[in-house]
Amino acid sequence: MESSDKILIVAFYLAKYDRKGLEHLGYKNFSKAFEDIANKLNSNRNTINNRRDDFDPLFEYRAGWHQRELSPKKLAIVDNFNHLSEIAFTEIVRDILSIKDYKILDFLKEEPEDYTYSSRGITGKKAEEIFSTWFSNMYPNMNLIDTRDAGCGYDYFVEDTEEAYEIKGLSGDYGGILLTDKEWSIANKMGDKYHLILIELIS
Numbered sequence: 001m002e003s004s005d006k007i008l009i010v011a012f013y014l015a016k017y018d019r020k021g022l023e024h025l026g027y028k029n030f031s032k033a034f035e036d037i038a039n040k041l042n043s044n045r046n047t048i049n050n051r052r053d054d055f056d057p058l059f060e061y062r063a064g065w066h067q068r069e070l071s072p073k074k075l076a077i078v079d080n081f082n083h084l085s086e087i088a089f090t091e092i093v094r095d096i097l098s099i100k101d102y103k104i105l106d107f108l109k110e111e112p113e114d115y116t117y118s119s120r121g122i123t124g125k126k127a128e129e130i131f132s133t134w135f136s137n138m139y140p141n142m143n144l145i146d147t148r149d150a151g152c153g154y155d156y157f158v159e160d161t162e163e164a165y166e167i168k169g170l171s172g173d174y175g176g177i178l179l180t181d182k183e184w185s186i187a188n189k190m191g192d193k194y195h196l197i198l199i200e201l202i203s
Contacts, residue, residue, distance in 0.1 A: 003041050006096045008077045010037055011051035013093045017086065018061045024090045025097065040097050088184045127169025127199040128155055135165075153186030154194065162193045169202045 014021050014033070027033035034045040041048075054074060056064020070078070081089055128148065135144050135156075143159035154164040166187070168177040177198065179187070187194040 003043065005073075005077075006041055007037075007043055007048060007051055008074060009081060010041070010093055010096060011048060012055045012074075012077050012081060013089055014052045015055035015059055015061070015064070016082070016089075018059070020086075021090075021093075024086075025093065037097065083178075085181045088179075088181045091184060091188060123169040123171050123202050124167070126202045127197075128167045130169075130199055130202070131165065131167045131197055132156070151182070153180075153182040162190070163195065164190060164193060165195045165197055167197045167199065170198065170200045171202055172200065 014030075017024065022028070022030065022033055025033065027036065030049075031045075034048045037043075037048050038045045050065075053062070053064040054068065054070065055078070056062040057066040058078065081092070084092070132144060132146070135142075142161075144156050145159055146156060148155045154166045156167070157164040164186075166179075166183055170177070187196070
């Protein structure tokens, strides 16, 4: 993920949660937050401040740059992250500021209408079936357990192991995906044992 995308995500978070967001991230005030975030993301404090101000008109804390229209890239950030719970969004921002760069964050939509995602719709179910068939053929001696209806935060796990798999599908070769709060939480706890599988071009 490019540094400019990370800056926009963090800036949107700060605009949305204001001082509560500062507390979640361990900052006492915006001045120190802007300085530290700028150092971590190879930017400068004024850029972080201005990008937060870009998103301010969406919320009630400050007027911000109310005279400006949000660019397609900024609208995409809003569309990607505004639906997340405070807990899930906080974990994403903490990961960005810890210099972690999970590949899941690379599935940003360039513009709100240019993507297709499904967590359990037709595309998602086809993706799960494709993965299940592939796994059975590739690892015939391993037992893949279906947990899609168990609400445990992943679609499958491998019997007698700690490996779990969450499957997502795209109808095209580009797009965004959606993770639920439960999936984010379980992925964070399991670390490398949690595998996110993205299957493209599902018709």
